[in-house]
Amino acid sequence: MSTDALLSALVTLLVTVDPVGIAPIFLSVTEGMTKHERRIVALRATLIALLILTFFVVGGQSLLHWLGVELPAFRIGGGLLLFWIAFEMVFERRTDRKQATAEVAVRQDHMRDIAAFPLAIPLMAGPGAITAVILLASRSDGNVMAVLLLLLLVCAVMLACLCVFMASERISGLLGRTGSIVLSRLLGVLLTALAVQFVVDGIRELLVAPS
Template sequence: MLFDYISAALVTLFVTLDPPALAPIFISLTQGMNAEERKRVSIRAALIAFCILAFFGLGGEVLLRLLGVGIPAFRISGGLLLFWIAFEMVFERRNERKQHTANVAITEDHIRNVAAFPLAIPLMAGPGAITAVILLAGRANGDPVYLSSLLILIALGVLSCFVVFQAAERVSRMLGVTGNIVLSRLLGVILAGLAVQFIINGVEALFKGSAL
């Protein structure tokens, strides 16, 4: 029984986290950073994402119920935030905010901000992953062994994202400046599609809930 739970949880978490899909987005978001700065971003993002998912795994359902906030609201708000990031990636609005400089200054605040948003949330610990963790925690029925297994699996999932981020740095060097610019525009369009899908899923879930 425990093996079935672990195998189902492992597949669910890796599908919702989708580490390979995060690699190109990580490259775009950390453009202009050196290897050490990218490593700090990936470590910080992984830690934040783990804490968020662990929190929702242990008490997220209760908190959401107390606040009267549903998962559809997470999907819609996360989609709107992602769409804004995608807009900036496509039209290079970040550079406009940085006084049209060719190279964006990489500050400590910038590293922390990118790690927290949008990497940790909503890209890693997004509505899909949060929903999956809450559902998996519900299946554990409060069993300490099952909940401990879930926390370990969350850690493994986040660790896989960290490993992918480290490999992404090598890919960025291979692409060069022009390649990174082209990739950033392309991924901005893809991210916009993902954001709209988040919003659609949230609206659909909202209407289904209202119909019940």
């Protein structure tokens, strides 16, 4: 995997998972917990999300094959999904949706399982992140080293999430409302370009595929 491909994969994962954007939600769903309890929730959520994304990196394409979904079709569909996520980020809708999901979890009194829902699923390992890792894994063309590098990138992004959770109070205070909005919109623009590229790749593969 080339340096450009690695950088593109890292940006895609960081934008779709959005560690900084999850920080204020982590604070809200763990409100009233001690620092030790927050640390346990953060570790558990990170581990669950890592296991989910690792499964889709390794077995995502096999799952698609079993379901009878061709990879070019998934590239196009996945690219459109990522484009919608980017649209929400640019127009400041994604944060509100995430916050609403978190509030539902709290209202339903799922504090014991809050690491699994809503933190690990769908905030960290949601549809966008799952789609991204399957699309990125498809670019490896069966190259074991490329898959291992992608898994390392997934681990790095999950570690970034863990670090953000641990420092969520400080980060939220430093960025403020305005800073979070600006960062989200900038990342949304980057994700838009990456999503369009996935769609273009999928259409190109469909056009050149033998009938």
